[in-house]
Amino acid sequence: MKVETMKEIKTALETIIDLEDPYIQQLRKDDRKGAQKLLQAWEKQREKEQKLHDHFMSINSYERKLRKEGYTYIAGxxxxxxxxxxxxxxxxxxxxxADFYLPGINDSKKLSEKKRELYYEKIQAEAIAIGIGMIDPEEIDRINIYQATKKGMLEAIQSLNRIPDYLLIDAMNLTTPYPSQSIVKGDSKSVSIAAASIIAKVTRDRLMKDLDKEYPDYHFASNMGYGTKDHLHALELVGISKHHRKSFSPIKEMVEASRS
Structure with a gap:
């Protein structure tokens, strides 16, 4: 029997996914260090892929249950x-x-920017419908951030080009014509909500990067509008812009001080 080279073993392993495959059983008997190293790397990769698969099946449980109950267009x-x-x-x-499969999908905050961008493109390509809501700082100041979030969610639902028959909402109760469920930390528990978090995050990040070109002093491309040290320092140096939320501290205090 011809003894395989390490390159041949590596090539063969790339086509195998089953731990019980006869080739794997045979390879376990190969006492060459190189062969065992390749086998260990393969097993580690299979274990990683299995964990991602198991996680995906776990966060798809809400959707599977609802589909069994007869719902088809489930919006996260x-x-x-x-x-x-x-x-x-x-x-x-x-x-x-129903057949959407993306092992590795999770709450957008738990993903790298590279992964978010990659997943964003897959969701955009395969989703039945995507709706976006966007509430600007002026409106946030007028009605408060909680009400602005609710309003934005309703806008996103209304902008879907397919009428949903069930809503899975991340930690918010909405008044809509559709049956719904609010899930605390839903972006880590529902694949549909996780997909929505990725779409919202990438959409907002791209917008903030565009604003950074217009307002480079605030470093929006890196801080995304959050109150980082460089952002707060810029506020002290150049003041606030029309894109800042005047009802949020410390901007609220800056506005009040300028009036006195």
């Missing part, structure tokens, strides 16, 4: 940008197909 709803000192609060509603 989430927001990004409640805490920043500048920029809008952005909301998204996403309806995914």
């Amino acid at each position: 709803i989430d927001e990004v940008g409640r805490g920043p000192l500048a920029g809008p609060v952005v909301t998204a509603a996403v309806i995914l197909p």
